[in-house]
Each structure stands twice: as structure tokens, then as C-alpha cells.
Amino acid sequence: MLSEFDLIKRYFQRARPGRADLGIGDDCALLTPTPGHQMAISSDMLVEDRHFFAGADPFMLGHKSLAVNLSDLAAMGARPLAFTLALSLPAADPAWLDGFSRGLFALADAHGCELVGGDTTKGPLNICITVFGELAPGHALRREAARAGDDVWISGTLGDARLALGGYWNEVALAGADHAQAAQRMHMPTPRVALGLALAAQPVAHAALDISDGLVGDLGHILAASRVGATLEVDALPAGPVLARQPPELRRRFTLAGGDDYELCFTAPAAHREAVLEAGHASGTAVTRVGRIEAEPGLRLVDAQGTPLDLQVSGWDHFS
Amino acid sequence: MLSEFDLIKRYFQRARPGRADLGIGDDCALLTPTPGHQMAISSDMLVEDRHFFAGADPFMLGHKSLAVNLSDLAAMGARPLAFTLALSLPAADPAWLDGFSRGLFALADAHGCELVGGDTTKGPLNICITVFGELAPGHALRREAARAGDDVWISGTLGDARLALGGYWNEVALAGADHAQAAQRMHMPTPRVALGLALAAQPVAHAALDISDGLVGDLGHILAASRVGATLEVDALPAGPVLARQPPELRRRFTLAGGDDYELCFTAPAAHREAVLEAGHASGTAVTRVGRIEAEPGLRLVDAQGTPLDLQVSGWDHFS
Structure with missing residues (x-):
């Protein structure tokens, strides 16, 4: 049986050094925006049977969960930096977690957007991502x-x-x-x-x-x-x-x-x-x-x- | 019937000017940490029947949802700045929303922590908050x-x-x-x-x-x-x-x-x-x-x- 901490370690914690000062594993992540820049922040929550079908392909779901958040950064004109992922899962299913994390990271890596923290709990399938970008003051597309x-x-x-x-x-x-x-x-x-x-x-x-x-x-x-x-x-x-x-x-x-x-x-x-x-x-x-x-x-x-x-x-x- | 946008406007959008450069209502919130400071970021997801009882008092639930996130900032030694709230609700119940938002803002105001954005959707009750604080580099309690x-x-x-x-x-x-x-x-x-x-x-x-x-x-x-x-x-x-x-x-x-x-x-x-x-x-x-x-x-x-x-x-x- 996969424990909560094993689950995070196996599927979501990565060895490569990232943009953040501190990533997954402490009470908070630490992130310093480029001096003189604003942080752009957006959250989207995806609920099973509402935003995606029950049984949806986990790779595509991993992609889409981050894509809809990156889309908010794009709409503001912000450069992606990092994101947090809060996941409520009915069970710790290795096949699902493998597909979901691969889809998520494929898109994250394409945009240099680092997973820096989040939460994992048991419950009805729900994916909540908060994404962080940065932009020069006065340049936001409002x-x-x-x-x-x-x-x-x-x-x-x-x-x-x-x-x-x-x-x-x-x-x-x-x-x-x-x-x-x-x-x-x-x-x-x-x-x-x-x-x-x-x-x-x-x-x-x-x-x-x-x-x-x-x-x-x-x-x-x-x-x-x-x-x-x-x-x-x-x-x-x-x-x-x-x-x-x-x-x-x-x-x-x-x-x-x-x-x-x-x-x-x-x-x-x-x-x-x-x-x-x-x-x-x-x-x-x-x-x-x-x-x-x-x-x-x-x-x-x-x-x-x-x-x-x-x-x-x-x-x-x-x-x- | 309360629409999604009315719901946000009535219960979560506030007139007072806040710490953020831009709050609720655009694709992203904009926030500038104090120059020379790091942002501390943490997410917690609360699921009905897992983290709280079905039918839990909404005022106390609003308090607790933010409290557990502020607790992560406290554990890092960070000063609270702002938070996002993603809510999945079975229905747009005015009595629940009124109690929840009052409990949430009572604690938020006590800590000068501004609600800057989020998401609202229909689904099993799920509350996901991501909180932002700041601290001087090298001072995080790791x-x-x-x-x-x-x-x-x-x-x-x-x-x-x-x-x-x-x-x-x-x-x-x-x-x-x-x-x-x-x-x-x-x-x-x-x-x-x-x-x-x-x-x-x-x-x-x-x-x-x-x-x-x-x-x-x-x-x-x-x-x-x-x-x-x-x-x-x-x-x-x-x-x-x-x-x-x-x-x-x-x-x-x-x-x-x-x-x-x-x-x-x-x-x-x-x-x-x-x-x-x-x-x-x-x-x-x-x-x-x-x-x-x-x-x-x-x-x-x-x-x-x-x-x-x-x-x-x-x-x-x-x-x-």
C-alpha cells in the first residue's frame, strides 16, 4: 500500500534543481520573483464529472489540469514560474498517478514551470492547481x-x-x-x-x-x-x-x-x-x-x- | 438563483483596497513581495467527511480552512500577505456562503491576509486554499x-x-x-x-x-x-x-x-x-x-x- 509520503516522493518530487529557493517537502515553498517584477497568481479547480469524465485518461488530465492554469497566466501576459498541486484522490492508484504525473510534468517542463508544493488527501477526485508567473509592472493584460x-x-x-x-x-x-x-x-x-x-x-x-x-x-x-x-x-x-x-x-x-x-x-x-x-x-x-x-x-x-x-x-x- | 459571478461578488469580493496590486476579477491576481524578500507558499485542501463532518458549521469551517494554511506560514516564520480560495460546492446555499465567508474573513482580517482570487465550481464540498507570505532570505524555519x-x-x-x-x-x-x-x-x-x-x-x-x-x-x-x-x-x-x-x-x-x-x-x-x-x-x-x-x-x-x-x-x- 502506497503511503501519502511515498506517493508524493514517487510521483511528484523530482531531483532536478528548480527555479524555486525551496520546493516540495517543507511547510511552505520559497520563491523569489525577479527583482522589480510582480507575481501573477491564479487557481483553477477541476472536479470529476464536472470538468472531466469519470475514468478520464490520467495523462491527458494531468496535462489539462495545468494547461487551464497556464492559460490564465498567458491571458495576463505572465511568464510561468511554478505551481502547487492539491489532489483529492479516491485511492492511491499507481497507474493513475503515473499517467497523471507524466502528463502534468510534460507540460510543466515545456514551460519551465516547477511543482513546488501542495497537498494530497483522500476524497472524491478533485485537482486544484495554483500557478505563479511573473511580469514587469504595467505590462499585465487586464x-x-x-x-x-x-x-x-x-x-x-x-x-x-x-x-x-x-x-x-x-x-x-x-x-x-x-x-x-x-x-x-x-x-x-x-x-x-x-x-x-x-x-x-x-x-x-x-x-x-x-x-x-x-x-x-x-x-x-x-x-x-x-x-x-x-x-x-x-x-x-x-x-x-x-x-x-x-x-x-x-x-x-x-x-x-x-x-x-x-x-x-x-x-x-x-x-x-x-x-x-x-x-x-x-x-x-x-x-x-x-x-x-x-x-x-x-x-x-x-x-x-x-x-x-x-x-x-x-x-x-x-x-x- | 445565485449565479457563479453573483456568488463571488456577494460573498468574496470586497471593496476595501488591499495589499495586492490586483485582486479578484481578472485572469490572475498581481502581488509584489517587499523588495529583497522571498515568497512563502503553501496549499491545503479540506474535504468533507475527511477533514470535517458533513454539515459542519460554515463559520467555523471558514475559519479552519484558512487557519490550517496560516499555520504553515507560521511554521516557516513567514508574514501572511494573501490567499486564493478554490471552492467546490454542491449548491450555492446563501446561508452556508454567508457563514463560511464571515468565518474566513474574520481570521483573514486579523492577519491582514487578503483574498486575491480563486475558483468556484459545483461538486462535492472541497475547500482548497493557497496562502502567500513573505520573509527575509535566510530566515525561514526549515x-x-x-x-x-x-x-x-x-x-x-x-x-x-x-x-x-x-x-x-x-x-x-x-x-x-x-x-x-x-x-x-x-x-x-x-x-x-x-x-x-x-x-x-x-x-x-x-x-x-x-x-x-x-x-x-x-x-x-x-x-x-x-x-x-x-x-x-x-x-x-x-x-x-x-x-x-x-x-x-x-x-x-x-x-x-x-x-x-x-x-x-x-x-x-x-x-x-x-x-x-x-x-x-x-x-x-x-x-x-x-x-x-x-x-x-x-x-x-x-x-x-x-x-x-x-x-x-x-x-x-x-x-x-
């Missing part, structure tokens, strides 16, 4: 920073994760290969860390956030915080490759209000269009201009001809 | 710092929380008033933040940790990390006022291996005895000398005459 006249941009593509969910729910009929491709986006999202850093460096962008609850709801947070409105050209929204082959109605619905996208939605002055494209190029991330910020409150959806569309979509709410 | 010849000290008293649990389990017969008094220690532990700061300031102490899984198991972590042994005078261990009125066998067992104490166990050179007592006095915290660190590995338990005691006790393991 939700309140959108200005009338800004372009609205989206990284990567939207909607394939939601399409995959529709496949699991038998809400959408998908060929096996299509479902597998879309499911990859759902289970293994790519946090846009390099793009976020590039957008915050100059800074190129004004406001940013990551799209986790669907574009319409999440963009609404930028509009509310910045006290502005926006017009989105719905058919300009970049659909995932599988969703792009679906009927236009589904494509519109799932790009606008899919959820689980973990792409960045950001605003930037029109004068920065070249710089935004350059940031996308430098970070290997597609960026698509999809609308504009306006002084008039509210979100207006239009087609390619600028004709208003009356689409009923809304964001995700865990308690409604 | 587990590996005990040296042969050090005294072993305990803050406050031990065992009343475990005694209360024995009362709930009908393992021990307690008068109602006694049970209520012991239960107060179980549900409302006092994190020894001021003592930790005083011990780290000079520094007065060498090694420290907080006792959450029982003294014997937790002191074992100091001994292992420091590659030393210790002798404890069992009957010198300060028992809680209710436990002190119980039979000696129970008193020994629950002071040695109770759990949920959240007192500090620390070591300090014999030359610092006066300074330790002064740190206790200055922080309003009783401190009791209970043994000594020795070069010989292992933990030896003795009575007041120095006669070895053969007591079978061990620490708490969530997976055994």
Missing part, C-alpha cells in the same frame, strides 16, 4: 484595458472542444476520426503562453483573457470591466478544423459559446495590427481579427455584410 | 535545520482536538461542557503566526513545523530532514485543558499522536532558552520545552525520571 477603436482578436481556433462534447453527448453525429480530432482539443488544450508574453512585451495588446466559458460570455467580462461594447463578425470567428466542416448554424453556435477553448481573446489598437500579426508569428500561434471595440455598450453580432444577427447565446455558469 | 543539542519546544497545548474527535466517535466519554471546550480547539484552531514571526526574526529557532498529523509523526519529519534523533519527555508535553483532566494513558496518547493540533513544534539551541521564552511572551503564546535533539537517529520517549517508555504511536496517513 480586462479593464479595452478602448473604443481597438480590434478584437482571437488566438488559434474555437469550438472543437465543444463539438467533441456534443459527440460524447450524442448531440452531434461525428465520424470516429473527426471526433477523435476534436476530442484532442477538448482533452489537451494548448495554453497560449508564448503569445501572451509577446502581446504583453511592448505591450502590443490592451485587454486580454482566456476563453474558458465561451467567447460571448468571456468577452462580456472585458466589455463590462472596460465599460465599452463590441461588434463581432460572427463568420470571421476561426472555427476548429473539425467544426469548420459542420453546418454554419452549429459553427456559429460553438465558436460563439462553446467553452473549454483556452484560446486568448484580446484587444489591440488598430495601429498595432502589424505588431499583433508579428506576435502571432513569433509565437507560432494563429491570430484572427474578429471585431472591434466600440463606445456603445453591449455586444452586437453581425454577418460578413455587417447585417445584425439575432443569436441567443450565453456563457457558462456553474450554478445556473 | 525542517532540515535541527541540530544535536537543540531543545525541542511546543507552542500552546496538544490533544484537545483529538479528544473532541474521540467524543464525537463515542470513543471517550466526555461531559457536554468538556466536549464543547475541546471541540472549540478542533473546529477553531489558532495559527501561531506571531510566534513564528518572533522565532524567525533573529532567528531564535532552528527548525520548525506545524503539528497537523500528530507530534510523533510530524517531529519525525524534522528528524529525517535534519538527520538527527530526539528524546521527548512524554509527561512534559502540554496537554489541552480538557485532556489534562483525562487518565494519563489517554493524555500520553493524544498529546503524542493526536492530530489537528496546529501548534508549532520547533527546535532551538539551548543558549536561546531565554529568547524562546521572550518570543512566546511577546506573541502571547505559551511555549514548553519537551525534549532535546540528539545525534543518534530515532525518537526516544521517556518519562519524567528518564525511563524509556514503549508507546506504540504513529502519525496520520491519508492513504493507509
Whole structure:
């Protein structure tokens, strides 16, 4: 039987020296940000049957648990430093722990983000990660920073994760290969860390956030915080490759209000269009201009001809 | 019906300006430690039916959830700055949220520790807090710092929380008033933040940790990390006022291996005895000398005459 301390030692404690002054094994981890920098901090909790299916592949779950947190750092323009992991597990299952820790560390190592501490307990499966990044003061991409006249941009593509969910729910009929491709986006999202850093460096962008609850709801947070409105050209929204082959109605619905996208939605002055494209190029991330910020409150959806569309979509709410 | 965003706004977002550069409401919080200081970071996850009873009083639960995290900062000698809260809730129950948030903020405010972010989701009740403190480099009270010849000290008293649990389990017969008094220690532990700061300031102490899984198991972590042994005078261990009125066998067992104490166990050179007592006095915290660190590995338990005691006790393991 694997004890709590053996479990931590075997799967989560690593010999390599890290960025932190002190990592796993004491009452606290110790971390010193680069002098003159701010720490950016975010927490996400993933619950079985809510954020992932019971029996979900542990490698992909390890990846996704950290990815959704790194996505928050990306949306702020912060460089990842370290994270803590609190795990509630029904049992100490070696196969699960092996897969989960491999998926977690594969992504952590790709971003130089060190596991510095956490907690392990018995209980319903629950994964809570708190991630730490750093950035130069004044460079954070804040939700309140959108200005009338800004372009609205989206990284990567939207909607394939939601399409995959529709496949699991038998809400959408998908060929096996299509479902597998879309499911990859759902289970293994790519946090846009390099793009976020590039957008915050100059800074190129004004406001940013990551799209986790669907574009319409999440963009609404930028509009509310910045006290502005926006017009989105719905058919300009970049659909995932599988969703792009679906009927236009589904494509519109799932790009606008899919959820689980973990792409960045950001605003930037029109004068920065070249710089935004350059940031996308430098970070290997597609960026698509999809609308504009306006002084008039509210979100207006239009087609390619600028004709208003009356689409009923809304964001995700865990308690409604 | 309370939405996720209303819930955060109503119960957890506060108007007062705080220590953080940016608090709740964006992708990340932003926090700048005092120049030249390290950040101390710790996470604890509390699970219903594991760390607290189903139906537990939400005010006390809010207190305890933060207290166990502040206790980790205390054990490192760090000054509390801020924390994140990730909550998984079966439902958005206003009465529960009101009590929980009041208990949480009463303790947070007492320590100037600001809630800067987190996550809220639906699921089995689970409370995950990550706490941030700061300290001057080289002043952390680390587990590996005990040296042969050090005294072993305990803050406050031990065992009343475990005694209360024995009362709930009908393992021990307690008068109602006694049970209520012991239960107060179980549900409302006092994190020894001021003592930790005083011990780290000079520094007065060498090694420290907080006792959450029982003294014997937790002191074992100091001994292992420091590659030393210790002798404890069992009957010198300060028992809680209710436990002190119980039979000696129970008193020994629950002071040695109770759990949920959240007192500090620390070591300090014999030359610092006066300074330790002064740190206790200055922080309003009783401190009791209970043994000594020795070069010989292992933990030896003795009575007041120095006669070895053969007591079978061990620490708490969530997976055994």
C-alpha cells in the first residue's frame, strides 16, 4: 500500500534543481520573483464529472489540469514560474498517478514551470492547481484595458472542444476520426503562453483573457470591466478544423459559446495590427481579427455584410 | 438563483483596497513581495467527511480552512500577505456562503491576509486554499535545520482536538461542557503566526513545523530532514485543558499522536532558552520545552525520571 509520503516522493518530487529557493517537502515553498517584477497568481479547480469524465485518461488530465492554469497566466501576459498541486484522490492508484504525473510534468517542463508544493488527501477526485508567473509592472493584460477603436482578436481556433462534447453527448453525429480530432482539443488544450508574453512585451495588446466559458460570455467580462461594447463578425470567428466542416448554424453556435477553448481573446489598437500579426508569428500561434471595440455598450453580432444577427447565446455558469 | 459571478461578488469580493496590486476579477491576481524578500507558499485542501463532518458549521469551517494554511506560514516564520480560495460546492446555499465567508474573513482580517482570487465550481464540498507570505532570505524555519543539542519546544497545548474527535466517535466519554471546550480547539484552531514571526526574526529557532498529523509523526519529519534523533519527555508535553483532566494513558496518547493540533513544534539551541521564552511572551503564546535533539537517529520517549517508555504511536496517513 502506497503511503501519502511515498506517493508524493514517487510521483511528484523530482531531483532536478528548480527555479524555486525551496520546493516540495517543507511547510511552505520559497520563491523569489525577479527583482522589480510582480507575481501573477491564479487557481483553477477541476472536479470529476464536472470538468472531466469519470475514468478520464490520467495523462491527458494531468496535462489539462495545468494547461487551464497556464492559460490564465498567458491571458495576463505572465511568464510561468511554478505551481502547487492539491489532489483529492479516491485511492492511491499507481497507474493513475503515473499517467497523471507524466502528463502534468510534460507540460510543466515545456514551460519551465516547477511543482513546488501542495497537498494530497483522500476524497472524491478533485485537482486544484495554483500557478505563479511573473511580469514587469504595467505590462499585465487586464480586462479593464479595452478602448473604443481597438480590434478584437482571437488566438488559434474555437469550438472543437465543444463539438467533441456534443459527440460524447450524442448531440452531434461525428465520424470516429473527426471526433477523435476534436476530442484532442477538448482533452489537451494548448495554453497560449508564448503569445501572451509577446502581446504583453511592448505591450502590443490592451485587454486580454482566456476563453474558458465561451467567447460571448468571456468577452462580456472585458466589455463590462472596460465599460465599452463590441461588434463581432460572427463568420470571421476561426472555427476548429473539425467544426469548420459542420453546418454554419452549429459553427456559429460553438465558436460563439462553446467553452473549454483556452484560446486568448484580446484587444489591440488598430495601429498595432502589424505588431499583433508579428506576435502571432513569433509565437507560432494563429491570430484572427474578429471585431472591434466600440463606445456603445453591449455586444452586437453581425454577418460578413455587417447585417445584425439575432443569436441567443450565453456563457457558462456553474450554478445556473 | 445565485449565479457563479453573483456568488463571488456577494460573498468574496470586497471593496476595501488591499495589499495586492490586483485582486479578484481578472485572469490572475498581481502581488509584489517587499523588495529583497522571498515568497512563502503553501496549499491545503479540506474535504468533507475527511477533514470535517458533513454539515459542519460554515463559520467555523471558514475559519479552519484558512487557519490550517496560516499555520504553515507560521511554521516557516513567514508574514501572511494573501490567499486564493478554490471552492467546490454542491449548491450555492446563501446561508452556508454567508457563514463560511464571515468565518474566513474574520481570521483573514486579523492577519491582514487578503483574498486575491480563486475558483468556484459545483461538486462535492472541497475547500482548497493557497496562502502567500513573505520573509527575509535566510530566515525561514526549515525542517532540515535541527541540530544535536537543540531543545525541542511546543507552542500552546496538544490533544484537545483529538479528544473532541474521540467524543464525537463515542470513543471517550466526555461531559457536554468538556466536549464543547475541546471541540472549540478542533473546529477553531489558532495559527501561531506571531510566534513564528518572533522565532524567525533573529532567528531564535532552528527548525520548525506545524503539528497537523500528530507530534510523533510530524517531529519525525524534522528528524529525517535534519538527520538527527530526539528524546521527548512524554509527561512534559502540554496537554489541552480538557485532556489534562483525562487518565494519563489517554493524555500520553493524544498529546503524542493526536492530530489537528496546529501548534508549532520547533527546535532551538539551548543558549536561546531565554529568547524562546521572550518570543512566546511577546506573541502571547505559551511555549514548553519537551525534549532535546540528539545525534543518534530515532525518537526516544521517556518519562519524567528518564525511563524509556514503549508507546506504540504513529502519525496520520491519508492513504493507509
